[in-house]
Amino acid sequence: MLQNVTANSIIAYDDRFAAAMARLGLDQCNGYLTAVSGGPDSTALALLTARYAAVAGKPHQAVIINHQLRAEAGAEARRVQARLLRYQISADIIPITAPRPASGLQEWARLNRHNILRSMARQRDAALLFGHHAGDQAETVAMRLLKGSGLDGLAGIPACRIQHDVSIGRPVLAWTPDQLVAICRLLDCDFETDSSNENTVFERVRIRRFLAEIDQQTAVSGAVSSRHLHRLGDAAARLAMAAETAADRRFAGAVDLHEAGFASIAMTALLDLPQPVWRLAMRRLIMAVGGADYGPSSGALDRLYDRCKDGRSATIGGCHFSPVTSAKTDKSARPDKTSCRDKKPSEYRLFRETGRNPRAMPVIAGEEVVFAGCWLVQSERAGIVQAFADATAIFASSDRCFTSQALPLSWRSLPYRARQAIPVVTTLDGDLIYPQLKRVDRTQSSAVTSARFLGMARRPVFLASTLMG
Numbered sequence: 001m002l003q004n005v006t007a008n009s010i011i012a013y014d015d016r017f018a019a020a021m022a023r024l025g026l027d028q029c030n031g032y033l034t035a036v037s038g039g040p041d042s043t044a045l046a047l048l049t050a051r052y053a054a055v056a057g058k059p060h061q062a063v064i065i066n067h068q069l070r071a072e073a074g075a076e077a078r079r080v081q082a083r084l085l086r087y088q089i090s091a092d093i094i095p096i097t098a099p100r101p102a103s104g105l106q107e108w109a110r111l112n113r114h115n116i117l118r119s120m121a122r123q124r125d126a127a128l129l130f131g132h133h134a135g136d137q138a139e140t141v142a143m144r145l146l147k148g149s150g151l152d153g154l155a156g157i158p159a160c161r162i163q164h165d166v167s168i169g170r171p172v173l174a175w176t177p178d179q180l181v182a183i184c185r186l187l188d189c190d191f192e193t194d195s196s197n198e199n200t201v202f203e204r205v206r207i208r209r210f211l212a213e214i215d216q217q218t219a220v221s222g223a224v225s226s227r228h229l230h231r232l233g234d235a236a237a238r239l240a241m242a243a244e245t246a247a248d249r250r251f252a253g254a255v256d257l258h259e260a261g262f263a264s265i266a267m268t269a270l271l272d273l274p275q276p277v278w279r280l281a282m283r284r285l286i287m288a289v290g291g292a293d294y295g296p297s298s299g300a301l302d303r304l305y306d307r308c309k310d311g312r313s314a315t316i317g318g319c320h321f322s323p324v325t326s327a328k329t330d331k332s333a334r335p336d337k338t339s340c341r342d343k344k345p346s347e348y349r350l351f352r353e354t355g356r357n358p359r360a361m362p363v364i365a366g367e368e369v370v371f372a373g374c375w376l377v378q379s380e381r382a383g384i385v386q387a388f389a390d391a392t393a394i395f396a397s398s399d400r401c402f403t404s405q406a407l408p409l410s411w412r413s414l415p416y417r418a419r420q421a422i423p424v425v426t427t428l429d430g431d432l433i434y435p436q437l438k439r440v441d442r443t444q445s446s447a448v449t450s451a452r453f454l455g456m457a458r459r460p461v462f463l464a465s466t467l468m469g
Helices: 002-023 040-056 073-085 105-124 134-146 177-186 203-221 226-254 275-290 298-309 388-394 416-421
Strands: 032-035 060-066 091-095 127-129 160-163 166-169 255-257 263-266 314-316 319-324 347-352 360-363 367-371 375-379 383-387 423-427 449-453
Touching: 002 040, 002 177, 032 040, 032 105, 040 060, 040 073, 040 177, 060 073, 060 105, 073 091, 091 105, 105 127, 105 166, 105 367, 134 203, 134 226, 226 255, 226 263, 226 275, 255 275, 263 275, 275 298, 275 319, 275 347, 298 314, 298 319, 347 416, 360 367, 367 383, 375 383, 375 423, 383 388, 388 416, 388 423
Parallel strands: 032 060, 032 127, 060 091, 127 166
Antiparallel strands: 160 166, 255 263, 263 347, 314 319, 319 347, 360 383, 367 375, 375 449, 383 423
16 A cells, blocks of 8 residues: 555656646657755756656766865765766766966855756756746745845746757746655655754755745744745746737837847836836846846846936946937947937847956867857867957057958847957867858858857746746
8 A cells, every 4th residue: 555655656656747847848859857955955956857858769867077176075975976876877077177366266156056057958958957946946045035026036046948959948947845845755865964054154045944934834924934935035036027028019120139149138128117027028038139248237137228218338247328319320330328309219239248357268179169068169169268259458569460451241230239249269270260150151152160059049937837837
């Protein structure tokens, strides 16, 4: 009888997991890569995904990131790897080798971890899955609520999004931590216990304890609980999605997002939108062009709104808003930094900003890198990837002459600021390689270096409520 109960229970979890994958569109992916720390949440995710992938006939791979921040981290990673192997789950251990900063270790670890995982998922053409659950969602909403976040922030953790050309999913986002522990127990799989989860140095741990106290009081008084926070996040997500859907209809005819990495905006057609809706949609657009993981604050967007109403230029979120005036009909000309106040422009262009914080990253021959969060660069020659503006600045004192005639044909008709932000590769021999722009350069020749703008699909999807059951 007990075996039947156990079998029925895990089948019910399998069915719920399959339904979640379908609702998020993850059932259409070619394979799955799960991020595993060894705790109960990620372990349960790996177990569920392995069972799901086996039925679907798709590949599944687990990845364990060793941040090398603790002496025992290596042994722990190998223990988790061996444990997964007993369930026929292949797991790679990837150490972070980047230099460790003097401060900001948590952010350093997160950025490096996500970069590694996204790169591996992209190479395998697989969806990247994380084990965030309802408790994590409640904590995130609480933290943002206490910081005065707006609608977008209160929506919490997205259940699915596309980032760096990778589908990222959290199929157990609406599941409770107890349910994930139960899955490990049902399948007789042990897991690690992270002592840092009790360290009150971290804000998330303090929030978790605070929510636990609230939940205890709720049982007696019926006051607000962490479940209410989850519902608040869901309500905010639904409102944000509704606002975006409404804005999309207007944006479809007013915004042209170019494959060369910039946007043209018929601003007068958008300024009569309700300001919160305008903020929400413009934040998404800035993130797409600028490549940032997080958008600008509501206050910064309100200031942008005022400047656009006055026909002025603006810099925000690593991007530059440039008004298009009748005096500047040549698209390849460099725009004037001063604004035309006599006649307010109806059109703006949005470019990724260059020069202020130059970025440069190495690329290994035959491999690909994501540059500035919004360009996928592939190169057959090793070198340094940087914006065209930064590369030309470095070689300004040399004999090179970067004239418009030296530019590839597909670049010559682009606005000046757009060209400046496109990535180029400086080889170890000092050569400058202009990449072939995917979907912009229509030539059929095979390129030594190519670049594809990733900003065309960055919208997160909040579907937590549809996964609850």
